[in-house]
Amino acid sequence: MIYGYFINGRVEDAVRFFHEMPSRSVISWSSMINGFNQAGKSDDALVLFRQMLSCGVRPTSVTFSSVITACANVRNLHLGVKIHGHVVKLGYLSDTYVTAPLITFYAHCKDIDSCCKVFKEKMHSSVVVWTSLLTGYSLNCKHEEALEVFADMFRFGVPPNQSSFTSALNSCCEVEALDRGKEINGAAVKLGLETDVFVGNSLIVLYTKCGNIYDGLSIFKEIAEKNIVSWNAIIVGCAQHGYGMWALILFNQMIRHGVPPDDITFTGLLSACSRSGMLDKGRCIFDFVSRYGSVKVKLEHYACMVDILGRGGKLNEAEELVRSMPMEPNTSIWLALLSAYGVMFQESEG
Structure with a gap:
């Protein structure tokens, strides 16, 4: 019910429903926190998280994922670091739901060293975690490092998804690395992503920025939707x-x-x-x-x-x-x- 209210933009109805609940489980609290994030009210999400803790409700990995995302949205490094500490104490650091948002959080706070430390805590097979690091490098204008992460994904047997390709192509665009962009284009074709709208859009920007208008038009025509x-x-x-x-x-x-x-x-x-x-x-x-x-x-x-x-x-x-x-x-x-x-x-x- 809470999710339904938020997804339809009815934030006040979600808040009223939540407060009228006779008892609130960790799922209810987590849904509210995530809903506030989705509605662009990350400050409210963090306030609610503090209330949740004061009520003695133990957070789950899903809760921490939303709270860390809220910290990233408001660039609250101090609070995010404290929550990172709680994550370690409760043994959630190896959870993909937590690791990926943590990497993104540190990237948004311009702490790329901490991004790498979180990533290197264990060997990851999740494309979401790898893509978080790739995007983190890109956000911090470390495009060569981002492209190295993208190459490592293939070396370690982690097939990139559309978000991985988009971030890698954006890095190619920023450094005008047309040849590397063409290699990534070829990889997208092999994985069946050549008609994906997000990958295609990034390819159009890359090719046209580098002056290859005909290649850009060719990609544009191939995009399915x-x-x-x-x-x-x-x-x-x-x-x-x-x-x-x-x-x-x-x-x-x-x-x-x-x-x-x-x-x-x-x-x-x-x-x-x-x-x-x-x-x-x-x-x-x-x-x-x-x-x-x-x-x-x-x-x-x-x-x-x-x-x-x-x-x-x-x-x-x-x-x-x-x-x-x-x-x-x-x-x-x-x-x-x-x-x-x-x-x-x-x-x-x-």
């Missing part, structure tokens, strides 16, 4: 490398498939118009964003539009747009306007 991230990744990738018309064609396909665009979609489209010198199309898209009810015009959209106008020699129009903005211009806006002045100066000098 594309989501908004898939469409945005390929549209932004095309925009970054001057394939403006391709970005617009993909956007039309996106609409035909019934996928509603978001602010990232429109940033990609405006960027495509800017880099490809499509002034009129840029105007139409910006006007569409302004009228599109579910997407609010953001600073990124204004910056792109100022850049489009500047590249198109419409300096007065760019200045007027900046003056009419409903929010304070940021650095990107001023840089775009300065760039427009630079273009005009170069043309007058020429």
Whole structure:
């Protein structure tokens, strides 16, 4: 019942139901703590955990998993370390439900040494634990170490899952290791994950960031069930490398498939118009964003539009747009306007 309330966003009903229970088992307490985490109320989860202890209820590995996750969410290193101590005393350290969240907790708190210590406590065969360490390295910008962990998973006979592949590909993307990314792509094909949307999205970002637009498009076509991230990744990738018309064609396909665009979609489209010198199309898209009810015009959209106008020699129009903005211009806006002045100066000098 508690789970049902939380999964439907009825947090207050879950709290009321919990307090009206004549007796509360450790399962009830753990469900509430986990529910608070899922609802973005990790501080409340930790308060409830303290109440649970004061009531003499002994935590289980599931309880500790949720509590450690709460500590990670609020970056409470001091409390997390204390809970780690309780985990050791109660003999839960070898439990996968506890080990993986502990590694993630230390990673979120930027204590990568403790991540490694927890991982090395025993030989792990769980892909979840291995992926926690891999992702922890990636979160702390230690991408070479992350890729080494990914390679070790194969050496120690732990087949990676979609999360493992996604983290490894993100690390490849950060260091622009295209060749290693292609090797990981090959491994994904062997494990039947080439059509997985999460793995595919990461591959699109990697290939397009490294300039391999055709490979990115090929991966995009192979994804079985594309989501908004898939469409945005390929549209932004095309925009970054001057394939403006391709970005617009993909956007039309996106609409035909019934996928509603978001602010990232429109940033990609405006960027495509800017880099490809499509002034009129840029105007139409910006006007569409302004009228599109579910997407609010953001600073990124204004910056792109100022850049489009500047590249198109419409300096007065760019200045007027900046003056009419409903929010304070940021650095990107001023840089775009300065760039427009630079273009005009170069043309007058020429």
